[in-house]
Each structure stands twice: as C-alpha cells, then as structure tokens.
Amino acid sequence: MSTNVETVSVKEYFRSIWQGVSSTAKGMWITFRYVWGNKPVTIEYPEVREVLPERARMRLFNDVDNCISCNMCAITCPVDCIYISSEKRAADQEVPKTDDGTPMRQVLTQYTIDTALCCYCGLCTTVCPTECLTHSNDYEFAQYTLGDMKYDYLSDDVRAWKQRIVGKEPVYRR
Amino acid sequence: MLSMDLEKLSSDINAKVSSANAKVVKPEEDGAGDSSILIEASSIKEVAQALLDSGVNVLQVISGVDYPDYLEVNYMFAKFDLANPGQFTLKLRVPDKANPSVESITSLYPAANWQERECYDMIGVTFNNHPDHRRILCPDDWEGFPLRKDYKVQDYYRGMVVNPDEKMNWADREFAKRQEEISKAQQEKSQD
Amino acid sequence: MQTWENSGEKFNPTQTAETEKLKSELLTLNMGPQHPATHGVLRVEIKTDSEVVAHAIPHIGYLHRCMEKHSENLDYRGIIPFVDRMDYLAAMNQEHTYVMAVESMLGTEVPRRAEYIRVLILELQRIASHLMAFGTYALDLGAFSPFLYAFDEREKILRLFEELSGARLLYNYIWIGGVWNDITSAQLYRVKEFCDHFEEELKKYDTLVSQNKIFRERTRHVGIMDEQMCYAYGATGPVLRGAGVKWDLRKVAPYSLYGELDFDVPVGDGDRDAMIGDCYSRYIVRMKEMTESVKIIRQILDGIESGPVIGKVPKVIKLPKGEVYMRTECPRGELGIHLVSDGGKTPYRLKVKSPCFTHTSMLPEIAPGQLIADFVASIGSIDIVLGEVDR
Numbered sequence: 217m218s219t220n221v222e223t224v225s226v227k228e229y230f231r232s233i234w235q236g237v238s239s240t241a242k243g244m245w246i247t248f249r250y251v252w253g254n255k256p257v258t259i260e261y262p263e264v265r266e267v268l269p270e271r272a273r274m275r276l277f278n279d280v281d282n283c284i285s286c287n288m289c290a291i292t293c294p295v296d297c298i299y300i301s302s303e304k305r306a307a308d309q310e311v312p313k314t315d316d317g318t319p320m321r322q323v324l325t326q327y328t329i330d331t332a333l334c335c336y337c338g339l340c341t342t343v344c345p346t347e348c349l350t351h352s353n354d355y356e357f358a359q360y361t362l363g364d365m366k367y368d369y370l371s372d373d374v375r376a377w378k379q380r381i382v383g384k385e386p387v388y389r390r
Numbered sequence: 391m392l393s394m395d396l397e398k399l400s401s402d403i404n405a406k407v408s409s410a411n412a413k414v415v416k417p418e419e420d421g422a423g424d425s426s427i428l429i430e431a432s433s434i435k436e437v438a439q440a441l442l443d444s445g446v447n448v449l450q451v452i453s454g455v456d457y458p459d460y461l462e463v464n465y466m467f468a469k470f471d472l473a474n475p476g477q478f479t480l481k482l483r484v485p486d487k488a489n490p491s492v493e494s495i496t497s498l499y500p501a502a503n504w505q506e507r508e509c510y511d512m513i514g515v516t517f518n519n520h521p522d523h524r525r526i527l528c529p530d531d532w533e534g535f536p537l538r539k540d541y542k543v544q545d546y547y548r549g550m551v552v553n554p555d556e557k558m559n560w561a562d563r564e565f566a567k568r569q570e571e572i573s574k575a576q577q578e579k580s581q582d
Numbered sequence: 583m584q585t586w587e588n589s590g591e592k593f594n595p596t597q598t599a600e601t602e603k604l605k606s607e608l609l610t611l612n613m614g615p616q617h618p619a620t621h622g623v624l625r626v627e628i629k630t631d632s633e634v635v636a637h638a639i640p641h642i643g644y645l646h647r648c649m650e651k652h653s654e655n656l657d658y659r660g661i662i663p664f665v666d667r668m669d670y671l672a673a674m675n676q677e678h679t680y681v682m683a684v685e686s687m688l689g690t691e692v693p694r695r696a697e698y699i700r701v702l703i704l705e706l707q708r709i710a711s712h713l714m715a716f717g718t719y720a721l722d723l724g725a726f727s728p729f730l731y732a733f734d735e736r737e738k739i740l741r742l743f744e745e746l747s748g749a750r751l752l753y754n755y756i757w758i759g760g761v762w763n764d765i766t767s768a769q770l771y772r773v774k775e776f777c778d779h780f781e782e783e784l785k786k787y788d789t790l791v792s793q794n795k796i797f798r799e800r801t802r803h804v805g806i807m808d809e810q811m812c813y814a815y816g817a818t819g820p821v822l823r824g825a826g827v828k829w830d831l832r833k834v835a836p837y838s839l840y841g842e843l844d845f846d847v848p849v850g851d852g853d854r855d856a857m858i859g860d861c862y863s864r865y866i867v868r869m870k871e872m873t874e875s876v877k878i879i880r881q882i883l884d885g886i887e888s889g890p891v892i893g894k895v896p897k898v899i900k901l902p903k904g905e906v907y908m909r910t911e912c913p914r915g916e917l918g919i920h921l922v923s924d925g926g927k928t929p930y931r932l933k934v935k936s937p938c939f940t941h942t943s944m945l946p947e948i949a950p951g952q953l954i955a956d957f958v959a960s961i962g963s964i965d966i967v968l969g970e971v972d973r
Binding site for chain 3: 392417418420421422423426447448449450451453454455456464466468470472475477479499500501503504508512526527528529536537
C-alpha cells in the first residue's frame with residue numbers, strides 16, 4: 217500500500233491484479249518444488265544427536281592431573297568465572313610432572329568454574345600452557361539451581377567426566 | 391584513512407570563526423593514533439555552521455570522554471563526497487565538571503539529536519537549546535552518569551532499593567568472597 | 583524514474599472538511615518492546631490518527647548493557663567477546679572493526695593469509711546477516727517460507743563458522759594480529775560449493791520475493807529516506823546506498839584487502855517501479871550485495887596465499903597513548919570505534935558508533951503519514967539489531 221495518491225486506470229488495475237496472481241503463482245511453484253528432492257534439515261533431537269565439530273566450544277573441562285596452577289586462565293577470563301587456588305608443595309615432596317613434562321610445583325587446592333557465568337569465549341583454553349583446560353563437546357548440562365553450575369574439578373564426580381566426555385585419551389585442542 | 395589536511399582546516403575555521411581558537415592536537419611523542427582539532431567550547435555552533443557551509447555534510451558520532459580535569463566532547467565529522475571524501479575529529483573541552491554545558495548543534499546536523507542525548511545520558515554534558523533533552527538509554531529518572539570515572543550506582547531508584555539483599559544470590563557472593571580471601575592469603579604467603 | 587520531488591502530494595489523511603469533522607484525539611499505541619516486528623526490544627510509541635501514524639517516538643535502552651563501561655575494566659583481548667555481543671548477527675564484522683582499531687594503534691602487521699581469511703569470513707558473515715534481514719523482512723510482510731529458505735542457507739555458513747572458530751554466533755575468531763585458527767583446504771572447497779549453490783538460490787529468492795507483485799506493492803514508495811535526509815542523519819550502509827549514493831567504505835577508503843578486489847557497489851536505482859530511497863530500494867541493495875559478496879569470495883578462493891595466520895603481538899597488550907577512530911563497512915552500515923588509550927592495559931574509553939542507532943533515529947522523520955503496516959515495513963527495511971542500538 218502506497219502512501220502516495222496514485223491514479224490508476226482500469227487497465228492498469230486489472231493488470232496489477234494479474235501480475236499479483238501470476239508472480240505469486242511463480243513463487244508458489246518454487247515452494248511446491250520443495251515437496252520432493254529436498255532432504256529434511258532438522259533432526260529429531262533426543263533420539264538423533266548432532267555430531268559437533270571438533271573445535272566446538274561447549275562445557276569447559278579441566279584435567280586437574282595436568283594443571284600446574286599457573287593462574288593464567290583466571291587472569292585472562294573476561295567474566296572472572298574461574299576460581300583457582302593452590303599451595304606451595306612441601307620441599308621434601310617429589311614434584312610430579314604433567315603429561316607433557318612440565319613440573320607441577322604447586323598443589324592445586326581448588327579449581328572451580330562457574331559455568332553459569334562462563335561466556336564460552338575460549339580465551340582461557342588458549343592461554344593454558346599445558347593445555348589441560350579444554351572445551352569439551354558436551355552441551356547437555358542443564359541444572360536446577362545456579363549452585364549446581366559450579367563445577368569443582370577436584371571432586372570425584374566431575375573427574376569422572378573425563379571418562380564420559382573426553383574419553384580415555386583426552387583430546388587437547390587449541 | 392580518509393584523513394584531511396587538519397592544519398588547513400583549522401586555519402579555515404579560525405578565519406571564519408574568530409572566537410574558535412582552533413588548533414591541531416597531535417598524538418604525543420611516544421603515542422599513536424589520530425590527530426584532531428581542538429576548539430573553544432563556546433564556539434561550537436558557529437564552527438559547525440562554518441563546517442556545514444564548507445561541505446562537511448555528515449556528523450557521525452559524538453563521543454564524550456571523562457578526563458580528571460575536564461570533560462572532552464569529540465565530534466566525528468565526515469565528508470560524504472565521492473570525489474573528495476574525508477573525516478576528522480573535532481574536540482572541545484569543558485573544564486566545569488559539576489555543571490558542564492555545550493551549545494547543541496541539532497538544528498544544523500539532525501544526527502546530533504540522539505548523539506547529544508546519549509552523550510548527556512552517559513557523560514552528563516548538558517546541551518543547551520536541544521529540542522528533546524532527555525536520557526536515551528537509561529530510564530528518565532536515573533541518577534548519575536554511568537561513563538564518568540567516579541560513577542557509583544544509586545542506592546534507591548523510585549523508592550526501591552537497588553540490588554536488595556533478599557534478591558541477591560548470597561551463596562554465589564559468599565563463594566566469591568571466600569575465594570578472594572583465600573587467594574589474598576596465598577598471595578601474602580608467597581610474598582613472605 | 584520517480585524521485586521524492588515529483589511523486590505527487592504527500593498523503594494527508596485529514597484533508598477534507600468531512601474528515602476534519604471526524605477528527606478526534608490521537609490514540610497512543612505502544613508497539614513493543616515485545617513485538618515481533620520490532621526485531622528485538624525496541625519500543626515505538628506511536629500516536630495514531632485512525633490507521634495513520636501521526637508521530638512515532640522510539641524508546642530504546644531495553645537491551646542496554648553498557649559494554650563501553652565494561653570494556654574500561656577489561657584487557658584488550660578480553661573485550662573481543664564483548665564486542666561480539668553488540669551485533670550478534672554480524673559478530674565477525676564487529677570484531678574486525680575493534681581489532682583494526684587496536685592494530686592501528688599497535689602498528690601490528692597482519693599476515694597476508696590472515697587478511698585473506700578475514701575478508702572471506704567478513705563476506706560470508708555479510709551474506710549470513712543479509713539472509714537474516716531478507717528472511718525476517720519477508721516474515722514482517724507476511725511471507726513465511728522465504729524465512730525458512732534463508733535460514734537454511736544461513737545455517738550452512740554458521741556451520742562453517744562453527745568448524746572454524748568453535749561457536750555459532752559469538753565467535754571470538756578474529757584476534758589482534760590475525761585470526762585464531764587456520765582454514766583448511768577442505769573448508770575452502772566447501773565455501774566454493776556453497777558459492778555455486780548460493781548463486782542458484784539467489785535467483786530463487788529473486789523470483790519468490792523480489793519480483794512478487796504483492797511484496798513490491800507493500801514496499802515501494804514506502805518509508806522514503808532520500809539522499810539529503812541520509813546525510814543529515816548520518817545514515818550509512820544499505821540505507822544510504824538505497825538512496826542512490828554509491829558510498830561504500832570498502833571502495834571509498836579500502837581497508838584490509840578490499841583495495842585489491844574487484845566488486846561493484848549496488849545502489850537503489852528505482853527500477854521495478856520503485857522510488858529511490860524507499861523500502862524496496864534498501865531491500866534490493868541487500869540482495870544485490872549478496873551477489874557481490876559471492877564475487878569477492880570467489881576472488882579470495884582463487885588468490886588465497888599460504889603462510890602464518892597470526893602476526894607478532896606482545897603477550898600483554900599495552901597500547902601507546904592516544905586515540906583512534908576506526909570505521910568499517912558492516913552489513914548494517916558503518917561501525918565506528920573510538921578508542922582512547924592512556925597507555926595502560928585497559929582502554930581509557932571505548933565508544934561505539936552504531937549504524938543501527940543512527941538509523942533508528944530516522945524513524946520519527948519518516949513515520950508521520952504512514953499506515954501502521956507500512957511503518958512495520960519501514961522498521962524492517964532498516965534492519966536494526968537492538969543489541970547494537972543499545973550496546
């Protein structure tokens with residue numbers, strides 16, 4: 217509908233009706249052709265699950281056995297959702313090493329990520345020197361309370377994810 | 391990118407508007423970035439008129455900056471002219487931080503209407519003779535100017551407590567507090 | 583060819599003595615903030631005279647997150663995720679503008695391959711954003727199926743972005759000094775396949791929507807923003823090009839690799855009974871721009887060079903003292919970043935010039951005299967994203 221007053225002759229009036237019908241019919245034909253030859257693009261979610269790309273940034277997972285408590289992730293996090301604390305290892309104790317050979321001079325006492333705050337930007341995983349902090353491909357982690365979204369990676373149940381999500385061999389990605 | 395001869399432009403402004411006192415501000419020795427033109431705050435309307443007459447047809451944005459001693463208002467002007475495009479920044483400084491006011495240029499550049507409102511909302515510069523001088527992003531009765539460096543969130547809004555205790559996620563706050571204490575203690579320990 | 587001047591008298595609803603008698607108070611109607619046609623949380627206070635809009639006052643700020651204040655407390659790398667969240671439909675372009683502002687202050691050299699990947703990504707993002715604009719615009723005007731077709735295509739681009747960066751909307755992919763990950767040749771091949779497929783698809787959209795008489799009647803001669811109004815309000819992007827001005831920052835002041843690439847700047851030329859600067863012109867500029875983007879992508883695919891994807895950047899970024907105003911051509915118009923640094927790890931001030939903010943400020947100018955349904959068409963044609971308006 218135009219806001220300008222236009223005078224239309226009878227011929228033009230019927231012509232535009234014809235144009236409206238014919239151009240719509242053309243469009244309808246395009247839509248009708250979708251009946252065959254087109255694969256469905258949706259999936260039936262709970263039964264069929266999408267395979268995410270390898271780099272997909274989903275729930276964070278920290279493999280605490282490889283963490284050297286360097287605090288880099290907590291410093292770089294733009295929303296401050298990583299809570300990390302560590303103690304100095306006693307002098308007489310043997311210093312264990314991570315998988316890539318970096319000595320773990322600190323004892324990790326807490327490593328908690330508030331997933332409710334996390335913005336999945338991926339900055340923490342890129343600064344991690346031992347690549348123990350990674351984004352897993354697990355995207356189903358709804359919880360009933362906000363408190364449940366805080367994952368203490370030193371606790372046993374969260375450690376068990378390593379088997380469930382990451383598999384036996386953790387996949388390190390940048 | 392699209393830089394213009396600022397020396398010539400500032401002398402042009404000075405020739406047309408005697409009170410403008412325009413001069414070119416260059417980045418410091420160890421600094422980087424764009425140069426700009428600084429003018430007297432009181433002469434903005436005359437300068438804008440002179441610029442409009444000389445073919446600077448677009449005002450892109452008004453950006454206020456809060457410095458310790460003064461408020462700075464940056465006007466980004468551009469020449470949308472395919473043969474001779476250009477862009478430059480016009481600055482003015484308002485030393486009176488308690489009650490800053492600048493003449494509005496909405497009558498010359500309609501784009502200034504919302505930009506000035508946003509500048510008022512965020513930095514607190516009042517624009518005289520603005521046709522619709524209200525806040526734009528914050529509610530009309532909000533107190534304070536969020537992008538000032540000394541901004542504090544108000545305690546009450548329409549008689550309601552801002553961020554009341556009973557609506558806070560205390561478990562979260564206590565967790566964060568405890569974490570802060572732990573990390574502080576550890577820092578002290580490591581310093582010893 | 584019709585222009586604003588010779589289009590006849592502006593429609594005035596209360597012209598005759600009879601309608602003058604029936605005239606009563608204006609009715610205030612709040613459109614939004616939860617309204618499907620306002621593309622987010624825009625509230626427009628409309629004073630209506632029967633079905634005709636007498637005044638329209640946009641109220642914005644419902645999505646105000648003050649990212650400018652946030653970014654004053656974040657380091658330069660940490661701001662990129664926040665910049666993403668401004669215009670969530672064209673996050674790559676937003677990142678690129680911010681990153682270019684930081685790079686120009688740092689004086690970083692970006693490797694050639696990174697520039698190629700950037701331009702490829704930016705143009706794909708432009709297509710994705712325009713597809714969204716096309717789909718929702720057709721939806722605003724009552725056509726449902728183009729929306730689904732547009733989303734089908736957009737999904738392919740998002741899938742590629744997900745494989746590249748790991749996220750579908752908020753990528754954090756373009757980094758200071760380059761890009762995060764390298765693109766593989768398999769992915770480049772898929773982009774090529776997408777281009778071939780998409781050109782066919784564009785023809786389909788043209789028959790389905792652009793040539794449709796009903797759609798054309800709904801949009802032509804509606805919401806006219808002519809050249810002078812665009813200059814006065816500082817409009818850019820498809821709005822300015824729809825008004826017949828061949829102004830594209832990629833051509834006027836080429837940044838990144840755009841100087842080396844060959845492409846056209848489509849403008850609204852008033853064909854198909856449209857008028858320069860009306861909704862149909864703005865719409866058709868977007869559709870033609872997608873063709874141009876495909877052209878750019880093909881050149882990138884032919885010319886892409888091997889090499890590193892990220893340049894030398896200090897570990898802790900500290901910008902020198904000074905300020906910069908950087909603008910680039912985003913799908914919705916020119917995005918400007920005014921970055922003030924005091925030499926520290928965080929910016930002293932970051933001001934974003936949002937194209938949608940500028941375009942929303944033009945709504946009160948074009949609304950009077952429009953029917954409400956036409957006003958919906960006008961809002962849709964400027965393609966606003968409220969995340970960017972309110973920041």
